[in-house]
Amino acid sequence: MAIPVAAAWAVTAVMIGMPGVLPWAVGALVALAVGTAVLGRRWRWLLVVSLACATAAVPVSLAAAQAGARHPAALVEAARAGRQVTVLLVVDETMRDGHPFAATLTDASFGETALSASVPIAVFPQRGEVVQRAAIGSTVSARGVLVAEDPGESAAFRFFVSGDQRVVRGPPWFLAWADGLRADFRRLVADLPGDGARLLPGLSIGDTSAVTDELDASMKASSLTHLTAVSGANCAVIIALVMLAGARLGLPRGGRIGISLVVLLGFVVLVTPEPSVLRAAVMAGIVLAALASGRPTRGLPVLALAVIVLLIVDPWLARSYGFALSVLATGGLLLLARPLAGALARWLPMPLAVALSVPLAAQLACQPVLILLNPSIPTYGVIANVLAEPAAPVATVLGLVACVLAPWVPPLAHLVAAIAWVPSAWIAAVAGFFAGLPGNALAWPGGVVGVVLIGVMSALVMMLALGVGGRRGRRVFGVLVAASSVGYLGVVAGDHVRGELSRPADWQIAACDIGQGDAVLVRSLGTVALIDTGPDPKLLSGCLDTLGISRIDLLVLSHYDLDHVGGTPAVFGRVDRALLGPVADKNDQRLADDLAAHGAAVEHVSKGMTGVLGELGWEVLWPKAKLAGVQPGNDASVTLRFRGVGACAGGCLSALFLGDLGEQPQTLLMAANRLDHVAVVKVAHHGSADQNERLYGAISADVGVIGVGADNDYGHPTDALLGILRSSGTAITRTDLQGMVLISARVDGGETIWTERSPPGDRLSRH
Known part of the structure; x- marks a missing residue:
C-alpha cells in the first residue's frame, strides 16, 4: 500500500494548488486507473499504477467538491x-x-x-x-x-x-470538559519552577501555551520539539496501559478494545486534533480494529492506510509540514530503526545502538522536510535525543495522570505533577545545554537544491551504515561520504571567507538577520545606535560579533513585544543610553530596570525629543506624550528619524524607523509631523498588511528594510505591502531571503546595498 498511497499524497499536494483543473484531474485519474487496470493483465506492474491513480482520485475529487466553498x-x-x-x-x-x-x-x-x-x-x-x-x-x-x-x-x-x-x-460540553482539564493542569503546574513546569503540559497533553519563545527556540535548536507534539508513542502508552489494566481486571478482549477506543477518543479531544495526533490516533484505531478481528498487522500498511484516510477527510493535509514530519518520522522508525541498530551494534553495545538508532532513523527520514523549514542541520540533535528520550515517557504518563486527577484530587495530582516535573526539567535542561553550545547548527542550502543534496547525503550514509554491497560497497560509500563532507565543509568555509571579504566596511545601516523581529544598527563616526534587539540574545550577539560591534551608544526599544526586545540581554552592560517607549505593565518596567542596573542611562521618550549620533541628528516623531486612544504596544512604537547634520547633511543616509505602527497610528504620525523623502525606511510591522500607503508615498524611500523570519506564520511581508513599496519606487530588502543587509552612502549620491545571501560580491547601487 505504501507506494500507491505515497503517489496519491504527492498528486493531491500538487492538485489542491490548482483548483481550476481539479475536476479535469479527477477524470484523468479515473481514466488512468481503468486503463492501467486493463493493461495490468499483461504487465503486472501497471496494477500498482492503477491502484495509485484510483487512490489519488478519492482525495482529489473531495478537494474539487470543497474548493469553491473554501473561497466564497x-x-x-x-x-x-x-x-x-x-x-x-x-x-x-x-x-x-x-x-x-x-x-x-x-x-x-x-x-x-x-x-x-x-x-x-x-x-x-x-x-x-x-x-x-x-x-x-x-x-x-x-x-x-x-x-x-x-x-x-x-x-x-x-x-x-x-x-x-x-x-x-x-x-460544546465535551470540548468544555477538555478545556477545563487543560486549564486545571496548567494551574496545577504553574507554581513549579522553571522551564520544567512550562514544558510539562506540552509533554503530557500537547499544550504548549506556557512554552516561552526562548524555550521553544532551544527545543528546536536541539531537535527536541517533537517531544511536545503528541504522537504515536503517547497513544501507544495510553492504549497499552488500558489493555493491561483490562487484562488484570479479567475483561474480555472485545471489552478491552472498546474501552481503549473510548479512551483514545477522549485523549484526542483532550490533546486537540493536531496532524500528528490524528495520524497516531487513526493508526491506533486501525490496529485495535485489526486486533478485534483477530488479524495480524504490520506497521507500514497501517501507516499507509492512516495517511489515505486522513487525506480523504482533509485533502489539504497533503501540504501540512506537521503531517509530513509525523508520517516521515513514523516511516523512518518502521523502516530504518532496526537495520540501523543492527549496523551500529557492530561497533557499539546493543542498548546504546538501539538508543541511537531511533533518533537517527527519524532524523534521516525527516531531514529533507526540515531543510525546507530551516536550511540548517542540528549538530547535536541525535545526542540530545538519546539523552532526553528516556525521560519523555515518564513525564508523559505521570503528567497525564496528574491532569486527570487535578479536578478530583488536587493534592495527589500536585504530588504526581511534581514527580513528573523532574524528567520534564531534565529535557528542558538538555535542550538549553545543546542549544547554547557553539556550532549547534550547520548551514545548508535551502529550497529544492538543499532537499536534493540532503537526500543524497542521507542515502549515502544509510548505505554505508547498512553495509550495502559488502566490504567493497562500504569502501565506495565511505569514500563518497567523506568526499561529500569535505566538499560541504569547503563550501561553508568558502562562503564564510567570501562574506568576510565582500562585506563593505563603510556601512551606515545594518539590518541583522535575527528571524521574525527587528534589530537594525545605525553607525556614524564610530558611534552606534541599535534600534530593537530581536527575539533571541544569541542571534543578536552573532550579528554584533560579525560586525565587530562591542559598544552601543544609543539603544532604542520601540515597544516591548518579544520580537523587538527578546535579545536585549545580549547588550546588558554594553549600552550607554537607552530610549524606551510607554510602559504597559510591570514586565516592561522590569526590562527598563535591568538596563539601568547594567549601567545604561534609561529614558522614556515621546515626540519632540532630539539628539546627535556622530554626524547624524535623530528626532523622535512618535508617540505623543499624551496618547489619546492609543494603547502601549505596536501603536505606540517609538518612531525615530535620522538625518545628516553639518558637513554630512547631504552625504549621510537619512532613515525612518517605524517600529510596528499600524495604519491608524501611521495616519496620526503623518498628521503630527512633516514627512518627506528619506533614503531608508525600516518598514512597519515586518511588512504586515496594516499599512498607510500615503505615508510610504510621502517619504518615497530609496530602500525599504523588512525584518522578517523565513516561513513565518503571519504571512509577512504581505503582497499588499510589497506592492506599496514598489509603487513608491522603493527597493525592497528582506532578511528572510537575503540575510543580513548592509547599506552604505555613495560619494556621488544614492546607496550601495550589500546582502548576505546575494551572489558573491554583489553590491547593488541606487542613485
Missing part, C-alpha cells in the same frame, strides 16, 4: 477591496499569546452583504484579552480585514482582527 466569491471580493468584515468564527486550536490561531469562519457580514459558510481561516488577534481567553470550540465575534490565501494553503484566508472582538458562545 463575496469574501474574495471583500479581501481584494480591503473591506472591514464582521465575522463569527469557531476557535479550532489552543491560543498562544501573540500568535495566530486556526479557526472556522461560519458567518460574515459587510455593507449589505451577509453570508453563512464554513471556511478555514488563520486569525491574527489584536492585542487584547478577550480572544486570548477563548477556549477551543468557542464562537467569537470579531471585526477585521480578510486576506485571501493561495488555494493550496490549509487556511483559505488570513483574518487580521481590528476590533469589536468578543466571545458570544462557549464550546
Whole structure:
C-alpha cells in the first residue's frame, strides 16, 4: 500500500494548488486507473499504477467538491477591496499569546452583504484579552480585514482582527470538559519552577501555551520539539496501559478494545486534533480494529492506510509540514530503526545502538522536510535525543495522570505533577545545554537544491551504515561520504571567507538577520545606535560579533513585544543610553530596570525629543506624550528619524524607523509631523498588511528594510505591502531571503546595498 498511497499524497499536494483543473484531474485519474487496470493483465506492474491513480482520485475529487466553498466569491471580493468584515468564527486550536490561531469562519457580514459558510481561516488577534481567553470550540465575534490565501494553503484566508472582538458562545460540553482539564493542569503546574513546569503540559497533553519563545527556540535548536507534539508513542502508552489494566481486571478482549477506543477518543479531544495526533490516533484505531478481528498487522500498511484516510477527510493535509514530519518520522522508525541498530551494534553495545538508532532513523527520514523549514542541520540533535528520550515517557504518563486527577484530587495530582516535573526539567535542561553550545547548527542550502543534496547525503550514509554491497560497497560509500563532507565543509568555509571579504566596511545601516523581529544598527563616526534587539540574545550577539560591534551608544526599544526586545540581554552592560517607549505593565518596567542596573542611562521618550549620533541628528516623531486612544504596544512604537547634520547633511543616509505602527497610528504620525523623502525606511510591522500607503508615498524611500523570519506564520511581508513599496519606487530588502543587509552612502549620491545571501560580491547601487 505504501507506494500507491505515497503517489496519491504527492498528486493531491500538487492538485489542491490548482483548483481550476481539479475536476479535469479527477477524470484523468479515473481514466488512468481503468486503463492501467486493463493493461495490468499483461504487465503486472501497471496494477500498482492503477491502484495509485484510483487512490489519488478519492482525495482529489473531495478537494474539487470543497474548493469553491473554501473561497466564497463575496469574501474574495471583500479581501481584494480591503473591506472591514464582521465575522463569527469557531476557535479550532489552543491560543498562544501573540500568535495566530486556526479557526472556522461560519458567518460574515459587510455593507449589505451577509453570508453563512464554513471556511478555514488563520486569525491574527489584536492585542487584547478577550480572544486570548477563548477556549477551543468557542464562537467569537470579531471585526477585521480578510486576506485571501493561495488555494493550496490549509487556511483559505488570513483574518487580521481590528476590533469589536468578543466571545458570544462557549464550546460544546465535551470540548468544555477538555478545556477545563487543560486549564486545571496548567494551574496545577504553574507554581513549579522553571522551564520544567512550562514544558510539562506540552509533554503530557500537547499544550504548549506556557512554552516561552526562548524555550521553544532551544527545543528546536536541539531537535527536541517533537517531544511536545503528541504522537504515536503517547497513544501507544495510553492504549497499552488500558489493555493491561483490562487484562488484570479479567475483561474480555472485545471489552478491552472498546474501552481503549473510548479512551483514545477522549485523549484526542483532550490533546486537540493536531496532524500528528490524528495520524497516531487513526493508526491506533486501525490496529485495535485489526486486533478485534483477530488479524495480524504490520506497521507500514497501517501507516499507509492512516495517511489515505486522513487525506480523504482533509485533502489539504497533503501540504501540512506537521503531517509530513509525523508520517516521515513514523516511516523512518518502521523502516530504518532496526537495520540501523543492527549496523551500529557492530561497533557499539546493543542498548546504546538501539538508543541511537531511533533518533537517527527519524532524523534521516525527516531531514529533507526540515531543510525546507530551516536550511540548517542540528549538530547535536541525535545526542540530545538519546539523552532526553528516556525521560519523555515518564513525564508523559505521570503528567497525564496528574491532569486527570487535578479536578478530583488536587493534592495527589500536585504530588504526581511534581514527580513528573523532574524528567520534564531534565529535557528542558538538555535542550538549553545543546542549544547554547557553539556550532549547534550547520548551514545548508535551502529550497529544492538543499532537499536534493540532503537526500543524497542521507542515502549515502544509510548505505554505508547498512553495509550495502559488502566490504567493497562500504569502501565506495565511505569514500563518497567523506568526499561529500569535505566538499560541504569547503563550501561553508568558502562562503564564510567570501562574506568576510565582500562585506563593505563603510556601512551606515545594518539590518541583522535575527528571524521574525527587528534589530537594525545605525553607525556614524564610530558611534552606534541599535534600534530593537530581536527575539533571541544569541542571534543578536552573532550579528554584533560579525560586525565587530562591542559598544552601543544609543539603544532604542520601540515597544516591548518579544520580537523587538527578546535579545536585549545580549547588550546588558554594553549600552550607554537607552530610549524606551510607554510602559504597559510591570514586565516592561522590569526590562527598563535591568538596563539601568547594567549601567545604561534609561529614558522614556515621546515626540519632540532630539539628539546627535556622530554626524547624524535623530528626532523622535512618535508617540505623543499624551496618547489619546492609543494603547502601549505596536501603536505606540517609538518612531525615530535620522538625518545628516553639518558637513554630512547631504552625504549621510537619512532613515525612518517605524517600529510596528499600524495604519491608524501611521495616519496620526503623518498628521503630527512633516514627512518627506528619506533614503531608508525600516518598514512597519515586518511588512504586515496594516499599512498607510500615503505615508510610504510621502517619504518615497530609496530602500525599504523588512525584518522578517523565513516561513513565518503571519504571512509577512504581505503582497499588499510589497506592492506599496514598489509603487513608491522603493527597493525592497528582506532578511528572510537575503540575510543580513548592509547599506552604505555613495560619494556621488544614492546607496550601495550589500546582502548576505546575494551572489558573491554583489553590491547593488541606487542613485
